[in-house]
Amino acid sequence: MSALFRQVTICGVGLIGGSFAMVARRDQLVERIVGLGRGQANLDVALARGIVDSATRDPAAAARGADLVMLATPVMTFPETLQAMLPYLPEDAVITDVGSVKSWVVNALEPLLGPRMALVGAHPVAGKETVGAAAAEAELFAGRRVIVTPAARSTADAIDRVEALWRATGANVERMAPETHDAILARASHLPQIVASALAAALADERIDGRAALEYGAGGLRDTTRIAASSAEMWRDICLTNRDAIIAAMGLYRGALDQFQRAVERADPAELIQLFERGRRMRGRLR
Numbered sequence: 396m397s398a399l400f401r402q403v404t405i406c407g408v409g410l411i412g413g414s415f416a417m418v419a420r421r422d423q424l425v426e427r428i429v430g431l432g433r434g435q436a437n438l439d440v441a442l443a444r445g446i447v448d449s450a451t452r453d454p455a456a457a458a459r460g461a462d463l464v465m466l467a468t469p470v471m472t473f474p475e476t477l478q479a480m481l482p483y484l485p486e487d488a489v490i491t492d493v494g495s496v497k498s499w500v501v502n503a504l505e506p507l508l509g510p511r512m513a514l515v516g517a518h519p520v521a522g523k524e525t526v527g528a529a530a531a532e533a534e535l536f537a538g539r540r541v542i543v544t545p546a547a548r549s550t551a552d553a554i555d556r557v558e559a560l561w562r563a564t565g566a567n568v569e570r571m572a573p574e575t576h577d578a579i580l581a582r583a584s585h586l587p588q589i590v591a592s593a594l595a596a597a598l599a600d601e602r603i604d605g606r607a608a609l610e611y612g613a614g615g616l617r618d619t620t621r622i623a624a625s626s627a628e629m630w631r632d633i634c635l636t637n638r639d640a641i642i643a644a645m646g647l648y649r650g651a652l653d654q655f656q657r658a659v660e661r662a663d664p665a666e667l668i669q670l671f672e673r674g675r676r677m678r679g680r681l682r
Contacts, residue, residue: 399556402427404461406476408441411493411519412467413531416446418564421533431457441528454479466492470632474503487511489553493519495580497573499636501546513553516544516573517561526626537565544573581640586648588622588630595623
């Protein structure tokens with residue numbers, strides 16, 4: 396495949412941005428890869444691993460020559476990051492992102508764009524609890540879903556090229572309206588994170604007869620709380636920028652938890668079986 400962009404500047408060379416850069420370099424999807432970051436230590440790792448061609452903490456230097464900008468920092472930093480780069484970007488630059496929230500991003504970024512710039516949101520549903528350039532891996536997106544969320548400032552050409560980039564990583568690409576994406580991901584991704592983190596927080600200091608309850612959890616507790624190790628900053632921003640959909644999802648979960656509580660309080664074996672079976676069937680549908 397010939398290069399789809401001359402230069403991509405990746406703002407935040409972490410798990411997602413770094414993994415994308417590794418595929419882009421390996422398959423020559425872009426001619427040049429520049430990393431923009433806040434911490435020099437992480438940028439040094441990205442350089443040492445050959446993830447990027449160059450790395451800088453200066454938005455102006457990172458912007459020059461970038462016909463594609465990929466925002467891969469915490470969501471609420473997107474506007475500030477893009478604004479710092481705008482005066483130095485080519486006038487026809489394409490802006491994309493890898494955030495887990497889309498409507499807020501569209502509303503925050505579209506007013507900032509120059510008249511010839513395009514915005515194409517994307518969300519690779521391929522996260523892990525590990526962070527930083529050291530966690531990046533070229534096969535992260537293979538067989539995974541990437542949701543592209545066109546909006547008013549998405550041109551047909553920009554959509555086609557962004558989708559082609561993601562298909563080249565081995566991902567399964569689909570389009571979705573930003574608000575539909577946010578409602579679905581609030582239930583399928585954001586709610587599980589909150590549940591895992593709430594459970595971990597609830598048990599953090601729980602002691603029974605002097606013994607730490609968490610030390611007796613074995614595999615079940617480890618599996619259920621695995622994603623609680625994820626970036627607190629990233630998840631803070633997701634909760635603040637997808638509030639309404641997350642609140643609705645939490646209400647859905649609270650209703651199910653209340654059903655369990657009532658069944659336990661009533662010592663109702665039939666309802667308990669029904670609830671556990673319903674959960675087991677759903678778990679069996681996950682791929």
